[in-house]
Amino acid sequence: NKVLRVALNAPETGFDPAKVSDLYSSTVTENIFDPLVTYDYLARPAKLIPNTVSALPSISADGKVYTFRLKPGIFFAADPAFKGKKRELTAADYAYSIKRHLDPGIHSPWSFLVDGRFVGGNELVKAAGKGALNYDAPLEGIKVLDKYTLQLTLTETNFNFLPILAMPAFGAVAREVIKAHRDNTNAHPVGTGPYLLKEWKPGSRIVLEANPGFRKLVFNATPGSDPLDKAVVQALQGKTLPQVGRIEISVIEEEQPLWLSFLNRQLDISGIPQVALQSALVIDPKNPLKVRLAESYARQGIQLQRQLLPEITFHFFNMQDPVVGGDSKDKIALRRAIAMSFPVSEAIASIRRGQAVPMNYIVPPGVAGHNPAFRGAPKYDPAAANALLDRFGYRVGADGYRTRPDGKPLAIELACGTSSTDKQWNEYWQKTFDTLKIRLGFRQGKWNELSKANHQGKLQMWGMAWGADYPDGENFMQLLYGRNAGDSNAADFKNADYDRLFEASLKLPHGPQRNQLYDAMNKIAVAQQPWIFGDIRMRSTLAHSYVKGLKLHPLLNTSWRYLDLQK
Amino acid sequence: MPHSSPPPAAPHPHNSLTRIGWRRLRRDRVGFAALCIVGAYLLLALAAWSGLVASHWQDEVAHPYAPPTLFAGSAPHHLELDAADIDAADRRAASAAAQDSSGATGLSADEDPLAADLAAAEQQSAQYRSAGQARADSLPLGADQRGRDVLQKLLQGSATSLQVGIAGALLALAIGTVLGALSGYFGGLLDDLLMWGYSVFTSVPDMLLLLAFAAVSGRGIGTVVLVMAFTSWTGTFRLMRAEFLKHKGRDYVRAADAIGAGHGRRMFHHILPNVGHLLLVQFSMLTVALIKYEAILSFLGFGVGVTQVSWGAMLAEAPAELLQGYWWQMLAVTLCMSLLVTAFSLLADSLRDALDPKVK
Amino acid sequence: MLAYIVRRVWQMVPTLFGVMLLLFVLFNWVGGDPSYILAGKNLSAEALAGIRQQLGLDLPLPQQFLIFVRQVLTLDFGTSWSTQQPVSALLHSRIGPSLLLTGSMLLLGTVLAIAIAALVAYRRGSLTDRLVTLIATCAMSVSALVYIIAGQYWLAFKGGWFPIMGWSDSTLDNLLHYLPLPLLLGVIVGLAPDIRFYRSCFVEELGHDYVRTARAKGLSEPVIMLKHVLRNAMIPVVTSLMMSLPYLMMGAMLLETFFGIPGMGKEVVMAVERSDFPVIKAITIYIALATMLFNLLTDIVYKLIDPRVQLH
Amino acid sequence: MNPAPPLLSVRKLRVSFRDEHGHGAEAVKGISFDIPAGKTVALVGESGSGKSVTAMAITRLLPEHGCHIDPDSEILFGGRNLLTASRSELRSLRGGDIAMVFQEPMSSLNPVFSVGEQIIETLMLHTGVGRKAAQQRALALMQEVGLPAPERKMRSYPHQLSGGQQQRVMIAMAIACEPKLLIADEPTTALDVTIQQQILQLLASLQQKHGMAVLFISHDLELVGQFADEVIVMHHGSIHEHAPVRQIFEAPQDAYTKALLRCRPHLASRPAKLPVIRDFLGDSCYFEPPQRQRGYQTDDRVILEVQGLSVDYHSRHGWFGHHSQRAVDGVSFTLMRGRTLGIVGESGSGKSTLGLALIRLQQASAGRVLFEGEDMLALTPRQLRDYKRRIQIVFQNPYASLNPRFSVAQILTEPMLLHGIGCDTAERLQLAGDWLEHVGLPRKALAKYPHEFSGGQRQRIAIARCLTMHPEILICDESVSALDVSVQAQVLNLLQALQDELGLSYLFISHDLAVVKHLSDQVLVMQQGRCVELADADTLYAAPQHPYTRQLLDAIPQGWPHCIRPRPA
């Protein structure tokens, strides 16, 4: 029996797909539950393929009706709730699983992806009030045509609907199981996926075992030109998946034990912690992203794989704030001056060790809609920034700090976390504001506290990261959409032009036409400067030589089911 | 009344324990050396605090992680990138992309509301430009991640840490001693009440208390001192309570009662010197613990801010540095702290001996 | 004695009440709003309100407090807000490793500290004494973090004498395999201050005349130190020992995170981080109970150690 | 003479203590003497003359800090030099071959072990018997030294015993292993005369049985006369005279010895002022002062009236056991202003307890204590404060009652400070120095700490402390028991002078019946917590009514030549 040992960097919370939203939990649920569609392991850019359906759904001409045909003969893993019987996966299970995200009694963190999306959904939710959803009431938008056929009807065309359904959150659960473990669904994930949960010690250890009843799945792919693909195919071709019988996942939050455990072969796959980057990688100063594995590791046959994360980091201004917010030129100048003085490149060099690129466009590389040529970040030029502030009447007072144009003192508060990395960033922020001669205060707090304060409009500046839920620009562009103010639009940015463009973009599929709209929106964001663009990180993953079949995927969290160990 | 005899030739000095203690301390070579070291630290801290030395600790005077001069050869030399490398790579990527792209490449001047002002600002920016100064390749004690001088940080940090450690320890000790004395000495209802407070206080997780203190008094060094004092008085309290419980029944305390000494006098004049040795040890240990505790507070975000530096904050950087082989900052802090702590503890021991009449 | 114990046990009620009140006030004031975590990326007002309702956070505060009281009375704290696992099961699985680690640390540390302290106190002023005190103070001044990092790197990784981290289900395996290194490091970290403290207590007692009597009886020095002097010096020793007992439950947070030991220390930090009030409540109440119990025990032990101590 | 080498010989023993400035002060100045096996050698001399230091030097128990034994000194025990013996050698000798009774038993017992345990420990260590047997033996020993209810006392802790009982525990511990040499430092100061005699008998029988030699340190010349074979007289750290007991008492050679013998208070006479050594030294010739008349007079004013005072001790045994003992049982008496009430009685009869209860350091369970008509027991702590200065007690264990971290100067000036006596520190220091001199201590003692004094010196410091406050009533609990006759006389004269001048009243607790007779107007005899007889001193001594009183008076040591054991001619 092959045992794969991996680690999570932070504690998970549970395994009910309708209840968890953190990356670490999803990593596990992805291997237990089967969504209707999934991604091809090897294809880049990521390509959707059928998972429990026999083919990709047929979509009506207006793009609103999706019809899925399930493969028969897929069974749930055994559970006492099934009373010893084999339980087959049916269309009703998917209907139930999707409806759970609508259920106001469950508070699914993903409800924003389905709210108002299905015909009749809103009414059903309203009828439930604050109680539980009536799952048995007929719903036009989510219809079970027969045992194996599911029909989803959308209120509006949506080009991202299939990628959403590929998320682990939309894997199928069995209603009996949920009912049987009503109080503790997080600990009893029962799905049709390749693995089942064997053991769970919250926050410390998770053990998965291959699902013995998993449908027969044989790896079959034709490799492209990529040598990596070839290696994967060579290792896996014709083998039944999964090959690894047991996966032991430990939660290791500290970098040192994680790294040493990997080097000591107590872990089979691991990322490279910040602190080990320089010793593990040989970085080319001409092109910091061009790296190779350090000689000593390469000699051991350790494999290195890299991937730019579909993620952006940025700092936003509270656009409703009387000091930093607002559309007037002096306010824009203030924001611009700060943006011009923040040494992103220096921070990348020092904190990220060069393993990131400056962010220049709201949509990151690897996500549909990205424009690699666009330079959205202003040139780093603190001297000019100072002169700019002078021009707009932010005069340096007797105490050496600038005042507002109306003579009132100028002080800006930056919200931040409390980790040591936060501290490193803060040092750059302090430097930024020092060169601008603006008083800076830090408001440190736990994430949820800051989030709440921001919700109440009490923050002035804060940094955030946003990772792709699905590989489409819309997922990012909506971050500045006026209607999302106070929700995902943390900056409370309200710009009529932007909103108009965004709404127009929704009606378009990915393509040059939409890209033009995105460019225009990016220009607005750059001109108005609600954000200061941060960086986009590069992830490096290492695996020992005996791990076969590994290829990082931009959207799948894990490749465990495709791995083979040849010790 | 007996008639007093004529006054003796030389009046006897009033030999209080403090005076004798001081005399003995001066005689004890180890103790006196320790005292000098502690004194030197205090002076340095004072100098750093008033800006006489190390006021420019925040300047980036060397390359990131520049090694100590003596070990320049043997230090690990990792490639340290700088902003120019990143910029160059970024420019290269952009120009490559612009060639085969139809999309926009950025904000043009007419789209930018600030374009005119920016252009003008660029003209006027000369006064703000400063020539980048050359960065050193090595420093006496090396440099940190941002190229700041570890020596300067160390000096500046000693001011903060001493202030935090000593003030915090004194405050904690004062609270713990007074409450513990009251509790142990009087017993009864007062004891019950104080024990109640103690139990309540110790049961609530420190993290919550920290958050609460931070919420009340904001963040900063004052808060750090308060937080540390208010979370670490409990040990002293418990200890003093036990000692007072033990001593209050002793004959010498009863004798003090008999001569009419009030409760306060019995507690603080009679019993306290007899349990003072514990306080001394407690003080030296608490100071050390608080200096170290400050590191954890820094770590949790309650410590000193980025405009200040402390030994704790420097130590908090150690884990990341050590794994990369940059040992100098940690070693410098540890040595510096060890010296102080050792001197401090030896001083406490010597003081303890000096104040014990049974030892000569 | 019995009456005293009964009275003290009764006093636990107001203490517990105080703990609850303080905790409740603190949490509601600075504990953070869990709904912002549970809502994930969906921060719409309705979603937040719904979660708050589900957690009972929308109830009036007095009513929330009453629920808390009921939970304490039944010692059933419901389920964790972040993982929805029953709190009791969570703590149950955490307490074992914590006790194993900190318990053995305390035991070993105390025995060693007392032995060494007795030795140096007896040899007071000698080279051994100076040396041990010096080493202890130097050792004391090094941060625990450094010990752990260096220990893990050199002893486990480079030396290969210990596993780098991990924990198993079998106690024996833990004891033989996973425990030694964290235990060693924990003891080293805690030893130095203890030695200094105990030494001071011993030295103080050595000045008393009864030591002379014991010598006159012909007792050997170790017996004098460990029987006569120790018992007299025991009050501060027991105090500092008993004080650390309730924290046994808390465990050693750093050691746990670095060595992957699923103990309570990690749990507390995680709970505060996630604003997981039920878990915080449970841990606090258990610690409060332990604190009070050990307070009582300490006072009784005082009496047992020193017959002159009067309990009232 | 005896050709066999002596059991112990001390040669040129010099001991010095370093003071604050590192100067040595010699406490023992090169003394030499022998102790033959089976013999009793008595060490007498002035308080502070170095007796205890000599005793402790023999067992090498002097404090390690600040104490220096001259390297030329030799202490040979059975041929071995103890001063150069290794630790383990010493250890095997101590307790087994050489046993010691310390001068201040109250401080010398380990407070946290039951006394039984402490005796058993010695037994098990040196005789190798099992615990059971040791227990039996300990019980027997406690019985032999006259402890009442030994089973219960075995389980008691030192602080639960009276001073005399603690002393007997010390003795039991010392003789437990039948040592070859017993060093007894003032072993009977806290014992009433009947017990005193019993203990001496016991020691004598041990000497006979095992040939035990005894170094008997005492200031009680009568006892020495009864018990010793040879006597060494020490003064200022050197030996003034060393001779067989007969010669000392019948033909003393040394002037100091002669003077010392003449200072003895006599039961028969009561001079207005007791003679002190100085009276006999030098050329001045001593004239017997007139006799003093004692007894309450009809015109005396009552200052303290005690009515039916009872005190109970509660002690717990185990978890639930409870034991209470009535230590003082319905005692009533009156004390007149300017008069002295002597309290004598069995050791453990509740005398100290009575004293403590009077000033409310011990809770009384019944009775009234009227101080000028005001019931002291009913006062609130605040009201009591005004009375505190006026009634003072000298504790039986002076050492424990002195704060170890206070210098004598602090100890003496503190009460003055508290009660506003003297206007500034300098004056208070001056007064303190005066008081020290009055009790026969040098002024430079002000700078020292309690542990640097001999037993008798500490007693005097404790007395001086009380006197600084000018109390109206002074309770003296065995306050002169550790003083040699001359110093004792000096202190008694001082007390008398104060009484005559300022009308002080004394409650004088003592076992020394001669001293009590000398000082008291009335005498109260206590037994088992009860007052068995209360009468004017002269009446009581002349015609004791109660059988216990008679027994006491009969047991008064008669001194030379009334021997306690058959003496070889």
Ligand SMILES: Nc1ncnc2c1ncn2[C@@H]1O[C@H](COP(=O)(O)OP(=O)(O)OP(=O)(O)O)[C@@H](O)[C@H]1O
């Ligand atoms: N630890 C000490 N440090 C300094 N001086 C001391 C110490 N112990 C005793 N002395 C001094 O040594 C001298 C002799 O003391 P010692 O105890 O032998 O007297 P003693 O003859 O036993 O008197 P007493 O009859 O009063 O007990 C005294 O003057 C005393 O002050």
Ligand SMILES: Nc1ncnc2c1ncn2[C@@H]1O[C@H](COP(=O)(O)OP(=O)(O)OP(=O)(O)O)[C@@H](O)[C@H]1O
């Ligand atoms: N703290 C205590 N707890 C219990 N019993 C005690 C305590 N103190 C004294 N006793 C007992 O009370 C009785 C009287 O003791 P007290 O000390 O008053 O005797 P005393 O007359 O002063 O004897 P001595 O002449 O031996 O000093 C003794 O039997 C003693 O054992």
Ligand SMILES: [Mg+2]
């Ligand atoms: Mg003596």
Ligand SMILES: [Mg+2]
């Ligand atoms: Mg007595």
